[in-house]
Amino acid sequence: MVPPLLKILTRKNWAVKDVNRKGGAMVPRPGGPVILAGIILSEISLYFLLPHNSHITKGITALLATTTISFVVGFIDDRKVMGGWFKPLALVVAAIPIIVLGAYEPNLDFPLFGDVKIPALYLGLILILIPITGNTINSIDVMNGIASGFMTIASFSLVLVLFILQNYSVAIMTLPIALTSLAFYKYHKFPARIFPGDSGALTLGAAYGAIAIIGRVEIIAIVALLPAVINSFLFLSSVKRIVEHRQIKRPTVLQDDYTIAATKEPDAPVTLVRLLVAAKPLTEKQIGIAIFKLAIFSGILAIITAIISGAKL
Amino acid sequence: MTNLLLFAFIGIMWVLMLAGGGILVTMVSKITISGYGDEMDFFIASVIKAIIALVFVVFWIVILSKLKNKIFQKQLKP
Numbered sequence: 001m002v003p004p005l006l007k008i009l010t011r012k013n014w015a016v017k018d019v020n021r022k023g024g025a026m027v028p029r030p031g032g033p034v035i036l037a038g039i040i041l042s043e044i045s046l047y048f049l050l051p052h053n054s055h056i057t058k059g060i061t062a063l064l065a066t067t068t069i070s071f072v073v074g075f076i077d078d079r080k081v082m083g084g085w086f087k088p089l090a091l092v093v094a095a096i097p098i099i100v101l102g103a104y105e106p107n108l109d110f111p112l113f114g115d116v117k118i119p120a121l122y123l124g125l126i127l128i129l130i131p132i133t134g135n136t137i138n139s140i141d142v143m144n145g146i147a148s149g150f151m152t153i154a155s156f157s158l159v160l161v162l163f164i165l166q167n168y169s170v171a172i173m174t175l176p177i178a179l180t181s182l183a184f185y186k187y188h189k190f191p192a193r194i195f196p197g198d199s200g201a202l203t204l205g206a207a208y209g210a211i212a213i214i215g216r217v218e219i220i221a222i223v224a225l226l227p228a229v230i231n232s233f234l235f236l237s238s239v240k241r242i243v244e245h246r247q248i249k250r251p252t253v254l255q256d257d258y259t260i261a262a263t264k265e266p267d268a269p270v271t272l273v274r275l276l277v278a279a280k281p282l283t284e285k286q287i288g289i290a291i292f293k294l295a296i297f298s299g300i301l302a303i304i305t306a307i308i309s310g311a312k313l
Numbered sequence: 314m315t316n317l318l319l320f321a322f323i324g325i326m327w328v329l330m331l332a333g334g335g336i337l338v339t340m341v342s343k344i345t346i347s348g349y350g351d352e353m354d355f356f357i358a359s360v361i362k363a364i365i366a367l368v369f370v371v372f373w374i375v376i377l378s379k380l381k382n383k384i385f386q387k388q389l390k391p
Contacts, residue, residue, distance in 0.1 A: 110334030116342040121363055219334060226323045237378050275319065275385060290316060297320055301327050 001034040002187045006194060020143060020254055020284050021191060030078045030197025031188070035180055036071040039207055040064060042176030056169050058103040059214040063173065063207060065097035070134055070206030074199030087138070087202065088131040094206050095130035099123060104213050111219060111309040129218065130209045133225065137205030138198055139235060140228040140291070142273055143284050145189035147196055150228060150295050151181040151204045157224045157299030158208070161306040162215050170215035177207045190285045220309075224302035227294040231272035238270040252277060259283055318384050325380060333373055341365050 009015065009028035018027045047060050073090040076082065098104055104126060106119040118125075141147035155178035162171035181204060187193045196204070212221030222229065249267060251274040252260045259281035262274045276282065276290050344365075346358040 110331075110338045112331060113335045113338035116338055118359075118362075120359065121366070219330065223327055223330065226326055227319075230319070230322065230326070233374075233377065234381065237381065270385075272319075276316070278385075293316070294319055294323065298323055301323070305327075305331070 001037055002031065002184070002194060005031065005034050006187075009194070016195065018144070018192065020258070020260060022258055025191075027192050027195050029195035030075065030199045031184060031194040032071055032074055032078065032197050032199025032201075032203055035184055035196060035200045035203050036067065038180035038183060039067055039176050039203065042180070043173065046172060046176070050169055050172065056173075058101045059170065059173060062098045062101045062103035062214060063210045065101075066094045066130060066210040067203055067207045069094035069097070070130070071199050071203045073134075074138075074197065074202035077198040077202075087135055087198070091131035091134045091202065091206060092127050094134070095127045095209075098126055098130075098210060098213055105216055107216070108218060109216055109309075111305045125218070126213055129213060130206050133209030133212070133221075134202040134205035136225060136228045136232050137208070138201040139232050140272070141196060141201040142271070143190075143287060144192040145185055145288050146291055147201050147204070148181050148185040148188045149288065149292055151208065152178060152185055153292060153295040153299055154224045154228075155181055155208060157302050158211065158215075158217065158221055160299075161217055161220050161224070161302055164303065164306040165215075165217065165309065167215050167217070170211065173214070174211050177204065177211065180204075190288060217306075220302050220305050223305055224295075224299050226298040226301070227272060227291060234270045234272065234275070255281055260287060322380070322384055326377065329373060329376065333369055337366060337369065341369075 006028055009030075014030075015026040015028045017024045021027075043060050043064055047056070050056050070091060073087060073094065076090075077087060104122065106122040107115040107117050108122060108125065109115045137147055137151060140150055155174060159171050159174045159178055162168070162174060184194075184196065184200070188196060208221065208225075212218045215221075249263070249265050249269070251263055251268045251271045253263050255261055260273070260277050260283070261281035262278045268274075272291065272294075273287055276287055282290070341362055344358055344362055346354045346361070348354070349357060
């Protein structure tokens, strides 16, 4: 589906400059529509293939509704740059279908120690989790292939986690997110032929958050996202406010040899990439590989967490 | 070196998450209140648990922030 979208985006001149590329090539954006289409078509197919029960019906419907609303939020931001608070607040709306359809259980499972029943608090948690996962993936979409590659690793880790926990139907529901991320990565990896844009990153992040809630693996899902969570944490603790990333100073600079180095600007935000290039400048490809290694490490920690969850203390 | 520090930071976050969850499940969730009627007892206990959980979250963020400054001291210097 990407090649036809590329043609449409190129014809409409919807492209942005790849600032880290030699010559600053214009790259079509957003790839969100194909990401959304990939998830919707696969989930609808699964709906007809999986055995029919209310858990699966509610789960797939909530996942599709949350994902679609998140895409719309991202697409608005792709076309018109909104303020820093727009996406977190608008993504709260994307979480509402999960509550309305009752595609959750009000128990929060803590690995090793068991679960706690928190009916009222859990509703607040749902409203917070979707904006967190959506914006976390969006904030790591800083270079060619990173958001889609990272989501591929995190989603496949989550599939394994759900299989280990014998939550087979939700594990199968997670596969479209992992496979869509992988398929998009083919066009997004360095040198990127398309960017996902906010619509693509928010769609993937919100879908992942919805699966975490529907599959009752909220904590383990966050473990698999830790490198992206660290990136958001570093950013927020240095900027100390919620702000649109296009409104702040760049944390890195492109050098003459096309390697990326940490900026010397004292008030530029601290990010994962800035830390990675702090010791020595790296190429965009090397930065991507370093982040994928961190994602694999977090994925392994998530799988270990799922395995030890079986042994309650 | 920075890469190793990042792996260590992720490991520490993981341990803190598991430990925080353990404290919440084994201690905080067991809190009960009595003497105000069943519904009020449940409500007051829930509010107390929610406040403790929020305090834990803030505490967790402060610890992480301090750890971040300590671990990445050299890298964070402009």
